[in-house]
Amino acid sequence: MNMMIFLIGKRIVWAALALFLVSIVVFTISSLLPGDAAEETLGQSATPEAVAALRQQLGLDRPAPQRYADWLIGLLSGNPGQSMANNLPVSKIIAERLPKSLLLAGLTTAVSVPLALLIGILSAMYRGSRLDRAL
Template sequence: MGHPILNLVAQRIALGLLLLFLASGLIFIGTQILPGDVAQSILGQSATPEAVANLRKELGLNDPAYVRYFKWLAGVLQGDLGTALSNGKSIAEGISTRLQNTLFLASWAAAFSVPLAVILGLLAVQYRNRWPDKLISGVSLASISLPEFFIGYLLIYFVSVQLGWFPSVAILNETMTLGEKLNAITLPVIVLTMVVLAHMMRMTRAAILNVMQSAYIETAELKGLNPFTVIRKHAFPNAIAPIVNVVMINLAYLVVGVVIVEVIFVYPGMGQYLVDHVSKRDVPVVQACALIFASVYISLNIIADIVSIVANPRLRHPK
């Protein structure tokens, strides 16, 4: 019988792999049931039936669906994401730079939003039911209520067009310095931070307030400890599990849900790449992008589960 933590971690990883396998099946089915013929869309409406039939044979579209699925899955497991139908280039090569750009944008948004959310959550608890708490909660509710595309267009108009502080189009290239790249992505980072900040802050506040009802918190208060010290040293460590879960879910959103923000700011990331190839009906690219997004989302949720398990003192020190 192994350690309870190792058993639970192994179960979470196995469940994650199963979910990823099921997600790959759903992605493949979803792209196959789309209306229209892939070969016809590539060649155009003026193509002859013979040309369409030859291309279907060349692409393997005449094979049964399950055969095509397992061929695609075997290629993915070997690191081969296939070939883009629109330009004949390797999808893995086309995605690599785009994925780096998306992770660059998401990581900077996370670097600002996560510490800010925790600090604001702690402040809201410290001053609960007073004006700082009401102000933080009101602003967070407003930011949750506004969709990211609306926030993005407001920032473009006021900050970029009217004030001229930052560029409205977030274009990156290899010759740019880090400072130039950060200047280019400032507006997208602000939008993403505003979108995920409120959710993380409100969950931090709720988790800590829930722990504050415990008897050991009352004991710490009766000892005469400073209220902020009680929150920081006693309440926050015991509220870390739900906070980590919501942080990971929002980090997953930063990578997966970045599509709209990338399109608004014409950012050269995975979201823009996906939208470009959806319009071209490039099925292999859509499958590859969807599978990468699913992998990131499932992986971050597994990490959240593992951190929550490890943070549980009852599992760390079993009797």
Template sequence: MGDLTRLVLKRLGLGLLTLLVVSILIFFAVELLPGDIAEAVLGQSATPETVAEMRRQLGLDQPAVWRYLQWLGGAVQGDFGVSLVSGEPVSEAIGDRFVNTLFLAAYAAVIAVPISIILGVTVALLRNTLFDRVANVLTLTSISSPEFFLGYILILFLAVKTNMFPAIASLSSDMSLSELLNRTFLPALTLVLVVTAHMMRMTRAAIINLLASPYIEMARLKGTPPWKVIVKHALPNAWAPIINVIALNLAYLITGVVLVEVVFVYPGIGQALVDAVAKRDFPIVQACCLIFAATFILLNLAADVGAILTNPRLRHPK
């Protein structure tokens, strides 16, 4: 077995171990919530006999460790139980919503990733110029602003005052692609403003750090044009940190969309999580949290593997 395969398998094992620990935290955190789940479902007027029967149906009369093992075994097979509110399987209740969240994240990523890389390289070339200072101020402002604040600002100027885009991202199955892109533009733009700023600054920092390397100085002394120094020499060696920050921001696009989906009433898994918390629908809460954790860990694993593949020093640590 090669060093590269061993490193990838080691990262995969650590990812699975992390996901196992997170699943334990998710399940028992819900268990520690105050109140009785059966009483919350039936209401305060329920009789003790009815509550006891509901606890039996939900399996609450069994030890918590046994219920966790049953839940984990079902989750591995894609079975997260049954919704306490609607009675339908959790996988069916959140399946379409998770697809909607993935679409929104992909929509934002297609816009944010190329823009952030191009801007990062550009401001690295124009370091300490007026353009660089303005870009830094704008990106710091974007990073410092909460997502819900940016969302409301966009709604005010692009939906209320100009009526260019709808303020509520309502979706239907018979929509065309152009209409779908139009209705989801504002939530996607909100995510773009947040992640583009972070990715641009990290790309700029990675390029500027490499510009001080001896081989870059040698390329400059030979008269190589500045754009060629960046594209041919600096950028290939900066891919490892850039890939890491892109993967982390893609993870944020999927796991950090809760506030954005609530602001725009977008039918995604973040909105489903908020609704489930309000209704105390704990199977959906646990499933959403586990999906978020698995997605974040998977994309972090992808970032680690990408860094290993693009950096010879990580492939051959000795």
């Protein structure tokens, strides 16, 4: 039992590390892209002063590592931030869409698990047959 808990803990740590590294890569790539959210929001006809003011308001004038650290701290404290696309808290957007996502995941599991069990049982019962090879 202790070994199983250790293995589960190890998997959780590796998954958290993978998510952390992916977030760094995505943040870095998005920081290297030309333009930013301020330019995108205001459009091409915006004055440099307006773009600079919006950058300061959004915190885009700070160094990328500081912005990443602020985002990560906010995420870990339960505040994933504000959506720039629709100016709503990200937590509200997630809360609105989570029930339908969970329903979809539950229905998918309810169909796929029994189907997988049936296929596994049939494959074991008819080992080496055409049915086994087809499955």
